[in-house]
Amino acid sequence: MLIIPAERSVDWRHPPWVTLGLMLACLLVFLFYQGGDERKLQSAVKQYLQDDLLALEAPAYIDYLERQIRFDGQTGSQDQLEQFRELQQNNESLWQAITLISDRSFYYYLRENRDLIWAPTEREYWQEHRSVIEERWVSRISAFDLGLTPGDLKLHTLISYQFLHGGWAHIIGNLIFLFLLGFTVERALGPGRYLVAYLLCGAIAGLVFTAFSQGSMIPLVGASGSIAGLMGMYLTIYGFQKIRFFFYLGVYFNYLKAPAILLLPIWLGKEIYDYWFAGSTGIAYMAHAGGVVAGAALVALFGKSWLQVREDFFEPEQEEQDARFTSAYAQAMASLGRLDFDIARRQFQALRDNYPDRPILLEHLYQIAKLRPDLPEYHDRTLELMNDAMGRRRPEQMMAVWQEYLTKGEDYHPLAPEAHNKVLFASLRDQDMKIAEKAFERLKQGGSAELVEEASRLLAAEFEKLQMSTRAQKYRQYHR
Structure with a gap:
């Protein structure tokens, strides 16, 4: 079920310049900065196979996944193990290499346990060749460079990760929601305060995600935490006023009117429920939950001072x-x-x-x-x-x-x-x-x-x- 606020239409006489600017920034980063990721990964895989690192790492990867299943009870690792073994059976060396290079948790596991995994000669060979691949290509891939990694948190990545995306479906979905929510919140708060609040919600969403993913080396990318913050701000701005929502359920869609604030626990509850029960989907549910709470809290705490809604916002369309x-x-x-x-x-x-x-x-x-x-x-x-x-x-x-x-x-x-x-x-x-x-x-x-x-x-x-x-x-x- 999908529920989207649809109370206002865009006033193109006063365009939402900050929202459009954020959308353009995400798109430009995706096209021109992240556009080089495929070339970097191809170079890393080519060198990885030439150095025959697959022969060293593949057995260690199987042991790594089996340990996670046995000792940590990670059910998602069972699926990874089955997929990797299928790649081995089909002699898919290219995809095996991509899997091993992309799994950052596995890489850091190798770094910490290399003395236990390999004999001295193998260990020195691995360290010499793998470090070159990391420095030249892998560490420069956008998600690993500027994504938010809970196990290696850097302050600047709390902002930079908001402008990175994992693919066309990811960025298109986020830009649509950014526009649908952003133009209204920007009109309510004014461009400057709106931009600060947007980035701050994204940063808080990243911290919440980090708190629930402690030690993880899987980077978080995407503007969805910031956009969830816009949802929290949107609903809190309207409070108990009845506003229109567009909802989509299967093949049926329609509009309904309800007090805006009532949707806040529904959105928050859905994200928390999915975090516990949806399984391994690759979606940062707790970042979304953190963003929603951050946006609502900012308006609730500062709605009469710093984030005061502009006087003309509630004028009729x-x-x-x-x-x-x-x-x-x-x-x-x-x-x-x-x-x-x-x-x-x-x-x-x-x-x-x-x-x-x-x-x-x-x-x-x-x-x-x-x-x-x-x-x-x-x-x-x-x-x-x-x-x-x-x-x-x-x-x-x-x-x-x-x-x-x-x-x-x-x-x-x-x-x-x-x-x-x-x-x-x-x-x-x-x-x-x-x-x-x-x-x-x-x-x-x-x-x-x-x-x-x-x-x-x-x-x-x-x-x-x-x-x-x-x-x-x-x-x-x-x-x-």
Whole structure:
């Protein structure tokens, strides 16, 4: 059974750049850094067979596996033993060599017990030739170089292992889940905190895996621990809010709604159950469990400080906002149709409070205010609409609103000189000299001497350009 949160869709107007960057980094590492692993392994196997190390190590490997079965009760070793013996029966020397070179626990077993396994001559030969293969090729294979090895833990591998993968199926699966969870968590936390939290969850997941695999020389690679951390953060961010989940069971799939936090113990329980009962699958279940717990704990502990969710995260999706707007707008228009202007005004104002970036709402409020030009509201809406039109670079609308106010509301509540000055500038830019002169006349009646002088200079200069010297001379008289 597969359950994936599916509450949000991607807002490509604000792409999840960090998530996309992490995906690209994993892909580039896989293609260009890990792409050389096959060549290194081929070189190691070729040298290994040339040095006839298979004859030395194969008997020791069988004894090594039999000891694990007898004394440690490792059932997985029985399968390894049967597979290796089958390779021997089929004379598959190439695959025998690959098996022995790739089994790091066996290599370290040989290093620790070589005095007991071989006679002095064989031991010296093995040490001389095997060490060369290790240094030149095997130790440089990505998983052995930068993977997280519990028995030989290095701090830098707590980060580096998160960008390595074991094959195409591994990386494709991880990148899909990274994207599905990452774009939402990145939007909730912001890019910087999201990146730190992602890497920290991966590091904690690696430490948990190490604690449950003490002494193991099998390296851990992959971003699944970090991605499990994203799951923990995702579910804790939403808490008890009901969100959508996509689930897949056999051939049946559908969506369900449930409190987000309830899925946390389900995911955690599944990983712990698989760790104990799924057998040898090669999947790092405890890394996943550690990541889930780390992500949930980080949000629970620091959700009101360092990892505080951005204020706009829980705002409705754009489609939902549009649907709400359309419904409320229709109600306001219905009130207008019934001539309930006071109700319509309150409805349009409520809409504008929630959707301030929709200019149509201000225009409706202006039209309603215009019904009572004697009230101060008409004056205020006029200034708002003029400033809005100027901000959206619509000078013709600003000048039209201004002229309309002169005929309807100027006698009740005159506009300030600064408003006339804005019209003057806009009309000069549009070379509408008739409006410019009209604005100057209004400005002259109440504006300061400095404002009037500056406006007259502009008018005189513009008329000079138009070779209308008589008109230019008229405005020069206002110069000091």
